[in-house]
Amino acid sequence: MTTETTPIATAKIPAPATPYQEDIARYWNSEARPVNLRLGDVDGLYHHHYGIGAVDRAALGDPAHGEYETRLVAELHRLESAQAEFLLDHLGPIRPDDTLVDAGCGRGGSMVMAHRRFGCRVEGITLSTTQADFGNTRARDLRIEDRVRSRVCNMLDTPFDKGSVAASWNNESTMYVDLQDLFAEHSRFLRVGGRYVTITGCWNPRYGQPSKWVSQINAHFECNIHSRREYLRAMADNRLVPHTIVDLTPETLPYWELRAESSLVTGIEDAFIESYRDGSFQYILIAADRV
Ligand SMILES: C[S@@+](CC[C@H](N)C(=O)[O-])C[C@H]1O[C@@H](n2cnc3c(N)ncnc32)[C@H](O)[C@@H]1O
Numbered sequence: 001m002t003t004e005t006t007p008i009a010t011a012k013i014p015a016p017a018t019p020y021q022e023d024i025a026r027y028w029n030s031e032a033r034p035v036n037l038r039l040g041d042v043d044g045l046y047h048h049h050y051g052i053g054a055v056d057r058a059a060l061g062d063p064a065h066g067e068y069e070t071r072l073v074a075e076l077h078r079l080e081s082a083q084a085e086f087l088l089d090h091l092g093p094i095r096p097d098d099t100l101v102d103a104g105c106g107r108g109g110s111m112v113m114a115h116r117r118f119g120c121r122v123e124g125i126t127l128s129t130t131q132a133d134f135g136n137t138r139a140r141d142l143r144i145e146d147r148v149r150s151r152v153c154n155m156l157d158t159p160f161d162k163g164s165v166a167a168s169w170n171n172e173s174t175m176y177v178d179l180q181d182l183f184a185e186h187s188r189f190l191r192v193g194g195r196y197v198t199i200t201g202c203w204n205p206r207y208g209q210p211s212k213w214v215s216q217i218n219a220h221f222e223c224n225i226h227s228r229r230e231y232l233r234a235m236a237d238n239r240l241v242p243h244t245i246v247d248l249t250p251e252t253l254p255y256w257e258l259r260a261e262s263s264l265v266t267g268i269e270d271a272f273i274e275s276y277r278d279g280s281f282q283y284i285l286i287a288a289d290r291v
C-alpha cells in the first residue's frame with residue numbers, strides 16, 4: 001500500500017543553499033529502497049531511521065516457515081517505530097496547542113506519531129520535494145493535513161518565528177549539516193524552557209579519529225558524521241544544555257544483526273555492526289533544555 005506521491009501545490013520552493021544540499025536533495029528525491037518502503041507499508045508510518053530494542057524471536061518463529069520474511073519485515077519496522085517513540089518520550093510535556101519541528105523529516109513517520117501522541121501541530125522540513133509530497137499525501141489520507149505539514153526548506157534557515165516552538169528534534173539528520181549552524185537555528189526558534197532532542201550516530205572520541213567503518217558510512221550516504229564531543233560543544237555554545245544522554249549502541253545492535261539476515265540488506269549492515277562492536281561509532285540520544 002505504498003502511498004502515491006501526488007504533488008501538492010507548493011507555493012515557492014526555495015533553492016538549496018549550497019551545491020552539497022543540491023546533491024542531498026537529489027539523493028532523497030530518488031530514494032526508494034525496499035527496506036524503507038516495505039517496512040513503511042506495514043502500517044503506513046514511513047521511517048528513514050534505524051531500530052532499537054530486543055528482537056522478539058517468538059514473533060518471528062521458524063525461519064523455514066513461509067511467513068517468516070513477512071514477520072521479519074514487521075519486526076524490523078516495530079524496532080524502528082520503537083526508536084521514534086523513545087525520541088518522543090524525551091520531548092517533555094507537550095500540549096495540543098504547541099508546535100513541534102521535525103528537522104530533516106524524511107517521509108514523515110515520526111511526525112504522525114508525534115501528532116497522535118500529543119494532538120499538537122507538527123512542522124516538518126526536508127530538502128526533498130518527493131519526501132515533502134509523500135508526507136503531505138500521507139497526512140491528507142489520514143485527515144490530519146491541517147496539523148501535520150511537511151515542506152521543502154533548509155533546516156539551517158527556517159521560517160519559524162523566534163521562540164515560537166515548544167520542542168524540536170533531528171532524527172538521524174544532523175550528519176548533513178554543520179552543528180554550530182544547526183543548533184543556532186534550533187535555539188532561535190525554540191522557546192526558552194523548550195526541549196531539543198536528537199538521535200544520531202556519532203564517532204567516538206575515545207577511538208581517536210573516524211574509523212574506516214565510519215568513513216564507509218559517510219561515503220554510502222554522502223554525509224559527514226560528527227563526533228560525540230562536537231555535539232556537546234556545539235550545544236553548549238548555543239544555549240542547549242543536555243538533560244539526558246543515552247548510549248543506544250547496545251540497543252540498536254539487535255536491529256542490525258536481524259537486518260543483516262534479511263533479504264532487504266543494502267550492503268551497509270557490516271559497517272554499522274563492525275563499528276558499533278569495535279567502539280568507534282555510537283548510537284546516542286541527547287535531550288537538551290533551551291535555556
Ligand atoms: C536519514 S533521513 C531522516 C528522516 C527522518 N528524520 C526519519 O527519522 O525518518 C535524513 C533527512 O534529512 C534531510 N536533510 C538533510 N539535510 C537537510 C537540510 N539542510 N535541511 C533540511 N533537511 C535536510 C533529508 O532531506 C532527509 O529527509
Ligand SMILES: CC(C)=CCC/C(C)=C/COP(=O)(O)OP(=O)(O)O
Pocket residue numbers: 033035036047048049050172173175200201217221223225266268
Ligand atoms: C546513523 C546514521 C549515520 C545515519 C545516516 C543517515 C541515514 C541515511 C539514516 C537512515 O536512512 P534510511 O532509512 O533511508 O537508510 P536505509 O536505507 O539504510 O534503511
Ligand SMILES: [Mg+2]
Pocket residue numbers: 035036047048049050
Ligand atoms: Mg531505513
